[in-house]
Amino acid sequence: MHREFAPGRQMEKAPAGPLHLPDGVRAPSYGRYLEEFNAGQVFVHPRGMTLDRGLCQDFATTFLEHNPLYLNAEYAMACGYETAPASPLLVLATVLSLGVQNDSEKAIAHLGYYDVHFPRPVYPGDTLRALTRVTHRQERGPTDPGIVSVRTIGLNQRDELVLQYDRKILVPRRPAGVAGAAAPAAEFPAFPDTEQALLRIPDVECRPTHFTGAATFFEDFQPGQVILHANGRTVTDEHFAWTYRVGNTHPLHFDRLYSTARSGAMSGEPIVYGGLVFAWLAGLASRDTSDNALYDLGYTEGYHTQPTMAGDTLYAISRVVECEAGPPGMDAGIVTLQLIGVKNMNGRTALDTYGADLFLKENDKRKLGKEKAPGKIFEIERRLLIRKRPV
Numbered sequence: 001m002h003r004e005f006a007p008g009r010q011m012e013k014a015p016a017g018p019l020h021l022p023d024g025v026r027a028p029s030y031g032r033y034l035e036e037f038n039a040g041q042v043f044v045h046p047r048g049m050t051l052d053r054g055l056c057q058d059f060a061t062t063f064l065e066h067n068p069l070y071l072n073a074e075y076a077m078a079c080g081y082e083t084a085p086a087s088p089l090l091v092l093a094t095v096l097s098l099g100v101q102n103d104s105e106k107a108i109a110h111l112g113y114y115d116v117h118f119p120r121p122v123y124p125g126d127t128l129r130a131l132t133r134v135t136h137r138q139e140r141g142p143t144d145p146g147i148v149s150v151r152t153i154g155l156n157q158r159d160e161l162v163l164q165y166d167r168k169i170l171v172p173r174r175p176a177g178v179a180g181a182a183a184p185a186a187e188f189p190a191f192p193d194t195e196q197a198l199l200r201i202p203d204v205e206c207r208p209t210h211f212t213g214a215a216t217f218f219e220d221f222q223p224g225q226v227i228l229h230a231n232g233r234t235v236t237d238e239h240f241a242w243t244y245r246v247g248n249t250h251p252l253h254f255d256r257l258y259s260t261a262r263s264g265a266m267s268g269e270p271i272v273y274g275g276l277v278f279a280w281l282a283g284l285a286s287r288d289t290s291d292n293a294l295y296d297l298g299y300t301e302g303y304h305t306q307p308t309m310a311g312d313t314l315y316a317i318s319r320v321v322e323c324e325a326g327p328p329g330m331d332a333g334i335v336t337l338q339l340i341g342v343k344n345m346n347g348r349t350a351l352d353t354y355g356a357d358l359f360l361k362e363n364d365k366r367k368l369g370k371e372k373a374p375g376k377i378f379e380i381e382r383r384l385l386i387r388k389r390p391v
Helices: 053-062 073-078 088-103 238-245 256-261 274-289 347-359
Strands: 042-044 109-117 127-138 146-155 161-171 226-228 293-304 313-325 332-343 376-387
Touching: 042 088, 053 088, 053 238, 088 127, 088 146, 088 161, 088 274, 127 161, 226 274, 226 347, 238 274, 274 293, 274 313, 274 332, 274 376, 293 332, 313 347, 332 347, 347 376
Parallel strands: none
Antiparallel strands: 042 127, 109 161, 109 293, 127 146, 146 161, 226 313, 293 376, 313 332, 332 376
């Protein structure tokens, strides 16, 4: 149904004389201060985003993805998918970004990812929306910033769960005299998260083998292996545009006046959105680790240990932690790896500089009597379903 109306001739209506502005100025503010988070709150995030084929392909290539699952529709369909799915890290970067306006636009820092999993694939044409539930608010002193723990879910246009993760955010207290954010609705909507995701993974008996590397089948991984990934990636100001493309609204990532006005380690040039750093490192590792992956099972716990800025060059290192049987009757196994990111040094230099300590969590080093690694920027543990070598 359509409605027609005549709006009348366009006329200029602003007065030509002097204006008196103070009574008519609005300065909208987004995000929340520490006092405005309470356990149990649910935020329904604005906008949502439809992922088209072009965005999915551009993300996969820009972030150096080598698994043909995300690049080659014919290969993906031969593996049982409807078409080439969206990279899981595009899904994560988008859903997290959709939540920034409510969760973290006033945050000092993103502290960590926890229990990230992707219950079902996302395809080009799917529309993602996001909801967040506050799980905990930790006070750290009457004037200190606190830590807010949240769980965020991503749903597609059929309200199917496609992503779930927890994260922690360092949030400042509200300054005196500053107005607070609007409270969420008193009646919280349904929040269909899960404690144990049932994954929907395509399974077919015959998959093509000539599109992938020869040394990335399940049998090629052994616990304890360390893989120094060959290529690095220098980040440029391109990260501004990619921050917008996935919908992140935190000014720290694209507003130089905002970023230079801050103090401490997170001040100076705009900082690259962590979801992009995460994707570049996973892409740098993909040719050696996930080339034959059938599904990205998820990530357990991970941290951005140093900021990344335009001009930094990223390198990735992987360590195989465990190899285990895959789903019953499926010709694949599960490989658990640590993914480590360093900047402005390659993997060999990082390993020679830090040794085995490179694979220790940075937050654990003080209690172990060890020094932190200033060149290390990222650490996370991941699980991949990787097909076995065909007989």
